Amino acid sequence: MSSAIYPLLLTAALCVVMVFVLASLGRSGIPGVHAWALANGAAMLSLLLFSAVAGLPALLAVEISEALLGLSICLLYDGFRRFLGRPTPYAVLGAGLALMLAAVAWFHYVVDDPDTRMAIASLLHGGVCLAIAADILRQPHDARLAYAHRFTATAALLFAGGHLGRALAHLAHPRMLAGAAPSLSNSFYLALGTVALPVLTIGAVMMVHERMLAQAEDMANRDYLTGAWNRRALFRFADRELQRARRTGRPLSLLVLDVDHFKRINDLHGHAQGDRVLVDLTAQAGAIIRRFDLFARLGGEEFALLLPEADADAALHAAHRLRQAMQRTLPESSGAIAYTVSIGVATLREEESFSALLGRADVALYAAKEAGRNTVRMAEPPDGLPQAPHARG
Numbered sequence: 001m002s003s004a005i006y007p008l009l010l011t012a013a014l015c016v017v018m019v020f021v022l023a024s025l026g027r028s029g030i031p032g033v034h035a036w037a038l039a040n041g042a043a044m045l046s047l048l049l050f051s052a053v054a055g056l057p058a059l060l061a062v063e064i065s066e067a068l069l070g071l072s073i074c075l076l077y078d079g080f081r082r083f084l085g086r087p088t089p090y091a092v093l094g095a096g097l098a099l100m101l102a103a104v105a106w107f108h109y110v111v112d113d114p115d116t117r118m119a120i121a122s123l124l125h126g127g128v129c130l131a132i133a134a135d136i137l138r139q140p141h142d143a144r145l146a147y148a149h150r151f152t153a154t155a156a157l158l159f160a161g162g163h164l165g166r167a168l169a170h171l172a173h174p175r176m177l178a179g180a181a182p183s184l185s186n187s188f189y190l191a192l193g194t195v196a197l198p199v200l201t202i203g204a205v206m207m208v209h210e211r212m213l214a215q216a217e218d219m220a221n222r223d224y225l226t227g228a229w230n231r232r233a234l235f236r237f238a239d240r241e242l243q244r245a246r247r248t249g250r251p252l253s254l255l256v257l258d259v260d261h262f263k264r265i266n267d268l269h270g271h272a273q274g275d276r277v278l279v280d281l282t283a284q285a286g287a288i289i290r291r292f293d294l295f296a297r298l299g300g301e302e303f304a305l306l307l308p309e310a311d312a313d314a315a316l317h318a319a320h321r322l323r324q325a326m327q328r329t330l331p332e333s334s335g336a337i338a339y340t341v342s343i344g345v346a347t348l349r350e351e352e353s354f355s356a357l358l359g360r361a362d363v364a365l366y367a368a369k370e371a372g373r374n375t376v377r378m379a380e381p382p383d384g385l386p387q388a389p390h391a392r393g
């Protein structure tokens with residue numbers, strides 16, 4: 001048995017392990033997992049055929065094994081496209097695979113030229129690896145997913161470069177890589193060709209894990225109905241911001257807002273329409289707030305907006321903008337749904353806890369309700385300064 005067979009068998013075994021790993025992620029419902037498992041299955045069969053080459057008919061040893069290996073890289077690509085939420089260009093992939101197989105058969109039966117055969121197969125693999133890297137790099141993603149994305153894109157780029165280099169080497173130096181004696185370049189290209197699929201599958205599994213972690217984090221920190229941060233996330237974020245404000249001496253403000261006569265909206269239009277108001281209000285806030293502000297649902301129809309680096313004037317300005325943006329009428333078949341909000345504003349005092357700040361913002365909200373609703377009220381200012389203006393509009 002040639003020593004070149006061992007890496008092939010080892011990689012085939014790795015592909016089997018990858019199928020089991022991916023099967024364990026099947027329940028996650030994350031798109032792409034099944035395609036990646038099929039890719040590893042196809043690669044495993046192909047590698048077994050390649051390693052049994054001496055005892056096989058030529059068609060199985062060359063065309064079928066190349067077809068399975070080509071199919072495996074195309075399935076891998078399909079998995080990444082599904083994962084990234086993009087349609088797979090099946091026609092292009094199918095045409096590429098068919099062309100590669102036709103060329104392989106030509107350079108097998110018409111002109112027996114193993115170098116050109118290998119170069120053509122490497123071109124397909126290199127091209128697909130390049131497409132995988134480009135798709136991952138192009139996809140905008142959450143910072144929490146950056147590590148696995150970077151790992152996989154870099155690996156795909158390296159494999160693309162390796163495959164393309166291998167194709168050139170076969171074309172430029174026929175027979176250089178086909179010798180039985182294991183030269184450095186021979187071993188390098190063999191290793192490269194065989195480990196690409198398991199390594200890219202490991203990248204895919206890392207990407208799935210990171211996405212699942214981010215989803216679990218969102219489930220723990222986000223409000224299910226509106227997608228706003230929840231009370232738990234607000235308190236954790238506030239704790240960090242409070243410490244930062246103390247350390248840097250920068251201001252920190254909090255807005256508490258509540259939908260006016262929300263019970264009436266529910267009674268008049270139904271609970272589902274009430275929910276719609278809460279979702280709409282969250283979207284309005286999302287369009288206004290800064291990247292580092294945190295908008296959270298405290299519960300029911302009450303929300304909070306934490307404004308790092310905002311003093312009383314800036315917070316009041318933000319509150320007026322929000323109040324205006326949330327004076328809305330939503331079209332509905334049973335009659336338009338009009339809603340408004342009242343807002344209480346407080347700016348952090350020295351040595352004040354977040355609960356105390358929230359309490360003062362709540363008192364200011366109550367004052368806004370008392371003043372007739374659809375208005376903004378400021379909590380009593382820090383250190384006995386005069387009351388900030390709180391005109392409607």
Ligand SMILES: Nc1nc2c(ncn2[C@@H]2O[C@H](COP(=O)(O)OP(=O)(O)OP(=O)(O)O)[C@@H](O)[C@H]2O)c(=O)[nH]1
Binds near residue numbers: 258264271273275
């Ligand atoms: N649709 C919907 N209603 C909710 C939700 N959570 C709480 N509510 C309702 O919100 C209403 C709050 O009513 P109240 O606390 O009386 O306040 P309000 O009618 O908004 O009156 P003011 O705040 O004084 O202007 C109650 O009827 C709750 O059932 C929710 O997630 N969806």
